[in-house]
Amino acid sequence: MPAVETSDLGKEYGDVVALEGLDLTVERGELYGLLGPNGSGKTTTIEILTGQRTPTSGAATVLGIDPVADPVDVRREIGILPEREDPPSFLTPREYLEFVGEIRDIGAIDERIDRWAGKLDFRGILDTLSADLSEGERQRVMLAQVFIHEPELAFIDEPLVNLDPLMQAEVKDQLVAYCEAGNTLFLSTHFVEVAEQLCTEIGIIADGELVAERDPQHLEEGLLATFEESVGGAEEPVEVSGQ
Amino acid sequence: MNTLRRMLVEEFRLHTELFGRSRFLLFPLFVTAVAAGGIWLLELTGSSPATIVAGIFGLVFFFGLQVGTLGLVGRDAMRDVLGDVTLLVFSARTLPVSRRYLLGVFILKDILYYAVFFLTPIVVGFLPLVIGGEFALSQIPLLWLTVAATFALGAGTSLAAAGVGTRSRLALLAAVTAVVAGTVLEPELAIAVTPYALYGEPTPATAVLNALVLVSVLVAGPLLFEPTTNDSRRRTDADRYRQLRRLGDSYTTRTLLEVSRSSGSVWKVAFSLGILFAVGALLLDRLAVATALDPSAGVAFGTLLGLGTFTTYNWVTQVDSPREHLRFPADFGELYRGKLRAFLVLAMPVGTGYLGVASLWYPPGELLLGLVVFPLVSLYVFGLTAFLTGLSPNELLFDTPRFAVYGAGLAALGVPLLVAALAYGTAPRQSAGIAVGLSAVAAIVGVVLVSRTGNRWQTRLRGD
Numbered sequence: 281m282p283a284v285e286t287s288d289l290g291k292e293y294g295d296v297v298a299l300e301g302l303d304l305t306v307e308r309g310e311l312y313g314l315l316g317p318n319g320s321g322k323t324t325t326i327e328i329l330t331g332q333r334t335p336t337s338g339a340a341t342v343l344g345i346d347p348v349a350d351p352v353d354v355r356r357e358i359g360i361l362p363e364r365e366d367p368p369s370f371l372t373p374r375e376y377l378e379f380v381g382e383i384r385d386i387g388a389i390d391e392r393i394d395r396w397a398g399k400l401d402f403r404g405i406l407d408t409l410s411a412d413l414s415e416g417e418r419q420r421v422m423l424a425q426v427f428i429h430e431p432e433l434a435f436i437d438e439p440l441v442n443l444d445p446l447m448q449a450e451v452k453d454q455l456v457a458y459c460e461a462g463n464t465l466f467l468s469t470h471f472v473e474v475a476e477q478l479c480t481e482i483g484i485i486a487d488g489e490l491v492a493e494r495d496p497q498h499l500e501e502g503l504l505a506t507f508e509e510s511v512g513g514a515e516e517p518v519e520v521s522g523q
Numbered sequence: 524m525n526t527l528r529r530m531l532v533e534e535f536r537l538h539t540e541l542f543g544r545s546r547f548l549l550f551p552l553f554v555t556a557v558a559a560g561g562i563w564l565l566e567l568t569g570s571s572p573a574t575i576v577a578g579i580f581g582l583v584f585f586f587g588l589q590v591g592t593l594g595l596v597g598r599d600a601m602r603d604v605l606g607d608v609t610l611l612v613f614s615a616r617t618l619p620v621s622r623r624y625l626l627g628v629f630i631l632k633d634i635l636y637y638a639v640f641f642l643t644p645i646v647v648g649f650l651p652l653v654i655g656g657e658f659a660l661s662q663i664p665l666l667w668l669t670v671a672a673t674f675a676l677g678a679g680t681s682l683a684a685a686g687v688g689t690r691s692r693l694a695l696l697a698a699v700t701a702v703v704a705g706t707v708l709e710p711e712l713a714i715a716v717t718p719y720a721l722y723g724e725p726t727p728a729t730a731v732l733n734a735l736v737l738v739s740v741l742v743a744g745p746l747l748f749e750p751t752t753n754d755s756r757r758r759t760d761a762d763r764y765r766q767l768r769r770l771g772d773s774y775t776t777r778t779l780l781e782v783s784r785s786s787g788s789v790w791k792v793a794f795s796l797g798i799l800f801a802v803g804a805l806l807l808d809r810l811a812v813a814t815a816l817d818p819s820a821g822v823a824f825g826t827l828l829g830l831g832t833f834t835t836y837n838w839v840t841q842v843d844s845p846r847e848h849l850r851f852p853a854d855f856g857e858l859y860r861g862k863l864r865a866f867l868v869l870a871m872p873v874g875t876g877y878l879g880v881a882s883l884w885y886p887p888g889e890l891l892l893g894l895v896v897f898p899l900v901s902l903y904v905f906g907l908t909a910f911l912t913g914l915s916p917n918e919l920l921f922d923t924p925r926f927a928v929y930g931a932g933l934a935a936l937g938v939p940l941l942v943a944a945l946a947y948g949t950a951p952r953q954s955a956g957i958a959v960g961l962s963a964v965a966a967i968v969g970v971v972l973v974s975r976t977g978n979r980w981q982t983r984l985r986g987d
Contacts, residue, residue: 293987332849334985351985356852369842370784371777375764382773383851405757409784412757 281344283308283433283464284329289338291324291488298324299488302338306466306481308432311459313479313496314468321488322468323363326435329466330360343433356384359426363437363468366418369411373402373421376410377428386429396424399454401447415442423451433464440474452478526625530632549923551644557930558648566651572658576666577809579645580719581802583670586641587677588798589834590633591685591744592791626745633678638671646670665725672718672737679740686747688787706801710808760784771868774861778839779868785842792869793876795834800877803827810945817948820885821878821892822958826940828874828893829900829962830933835870836908836916843914845984856977859909863973866905871898892955899962900936906969906976907932913980936965 284306291299299321306312314322327333329342331351340347347354367376374393381389397403400420405413410421419442426434439455440448455478459465469475475482476496484492538547565575646667652658688695706713714720716736721729767776783789807823810816839862848858878893908916911929940958947954
């Protein structure tokens with residue numbers, strides 16, 4: 281059974297078609313990257329697959345669970361990191377992770393907090409109010425809440441945003457190790473470089489449609505060409521803003 | 524002037540973006556209709572135009588204080604309330620203008636904006652009395668001017684309090700104590716410096732005195748305000764979550780921590796309800812002077828404080844991002860039950876405390892009814908507010924259809940309860956029975972609404 285499977289998935293916001301006829305299969309253990317410019321449908325796809333939105337058409341399964349019919353069951357099994365989301369301003373990282381631990385009903389929370397704070401290097405700010413943390417520190421706390429319950433599958437929207445180069449390298453290693461342990465990662469990004477370096481499979485999405493799927497280890501040139509074509513021919517497509 | 528104009532345009536676009544152009548533009552018409560209907564009804568039931576005017580001044584002052592209270596919660600919470608929106612008032616870091624100047628223009632913008640969209644419709648609501656010959660048309664301009672000034676005084680007062688609070692909490696406590704003590708001990712003097720006095724006695728001397736007080740208050744806020752972002756210290760705290768968690772569930776604990784650690788801490792709950800309590804006390808006092816009625820202070824205070832807990836709902840949801848909760852493997856019903864517990868933990872002691880304060884000048888036995896009515900009305904208000912607004916009660920204002928339903932929902936309970944309070948002098952037993960019975964039924968409605976709120980908003984958010 282694949283980790284993620286969609287069939288003819290679609291979403292409309294009034295007159296705007298955000299996603300159209302998406303057929304996708306992500307096998308277990310894969311580090312799948314959904315690559316596309318801003319507004320191409322990446323976030324909508326993740327929101328539907330994590331039970332945060334209902335699709336207008338089509339069907340999906342995540343770890344064999346229907347996210348439309350059983351959103352809470354899906355969320356229990358997975359980890360989620362949306363783009364531009366911070367930990368609650370008036371809780372410390374320790375308190376926030378305790379809160380997450382309780383909502384997820386997981387044990388040994390102190391040990392888990394200590395382990396992930398160590399891995400992501402934020403032990404020193406565990407008792408600082410999140411409002412007073414830097415953006416990079418907040419992102420590390422948010423990454424910890426994705427993995428603290430050790431899910432089989434995690435969805436991450438722009439994983440490296442706001443991190444300094446050293447921490448970016450550290451997080452990349454963590455993500456690869458996570459998948460090598462048999463878990464599945466579904467990334468969304470508009471950075472071609474990130475997708476190339478991390479992913480085992482890449483889907484290119486533009487205007488709500490999946491335009492290509494590639495193995496980045498073997499098809500870098502083809503990938504870039506397809507991506508440039510999908511976003512209208514950027515000359516230096518390291519980061520694509522979609523503008 | 525250019526900044527003011529741009530801020531006005533920005534505010535207009537913000538509201539039309541939030542609620543849709545036509546829904547927003549309907550709002551002044553709706554307020555006019557409600558004000559005209561309410562004033563006409565009050566006049567029909569024997570209230571004199573002078574009493575109605577006094578009530579309008581009290582309510583507008585309360586509204587001004589409430590709008591200005593946003594300053595109390597600081598820039599961080601303001602950003603939370605407005606989400607991704609970035610306003611010109613926050614641009615002092617990037618533009619060569621001072622923060623004080625921007626805050627001053629921001630206040631001026633608020634006064635002009637609310638004067639047009641909220642206060643003018645209220646004053647136009649006096650037209651039925653003008654047509655009926657109960658109110659002189661020539662009084663309308665003076666009424667508009669003084670009502671707008673009253674709003675400015677209210678907003679300026681709470682922003683000035685916020686400004687003092689950013690410097691020293693002790694100074695804020697001293698200032699609030701001094702103002703409250705002055706108002707209680709010398710109410711005539713306190714009223715003399717408000718625009719209400721100018722309305723009653725439009726002489727040059729009163730106008731000069733009023734203008735001096737108003738300008739001083741309006742200037743004090745921007746001059747004294749020090750935003751929290753200038754504080755480079757990193758605040759740390761022990762694990763309060765675990766300590767508080769022993770007393771309640773996860774959502775209750777988190778909400779209580781957020782309220783207590785955000786600017787104004789739990790005191791903002793007492794402040795908001797205190798404003799309403801003071802306005803209620805003033806109205807009851809005026810009513811006793813102007814009419815032969817002997818209202819039930821218990822039912823009146825219980826009702827007003829209970830209705831006023833919509834401000835507490837605002838505080839317990841002020842930093843919530845509804846979509847964040849969609850990421851957790853928990854039903855939204857749990858979230859709202861947690862919010863309700865936090866709401867009760869914060870509002871009940873405060874409301875009970877104010878009823879205790881009222882016992883200083885009303886017979887304690889008479890206030891016992893308030894102890895029954897207040898929590899029941901609060902439950903109803905929580906249920907109604909949660910059901911209609913979810914975790915975004917701030918978006919209620921200016922969303923005309925929702926505001927109309929919300930207003931009707933509050934009036935459906937508030938009006939009969941206040942009538943019961945007024946009738947207490949002539950039929951105490953029946954009035955008390957009706958008040959308790961109505962409140963109990965309303966509380967049940969509130970509980971039912973809470974039980975449906977989670978599913979309603981979860982479905983809405985997922986479908987958006």
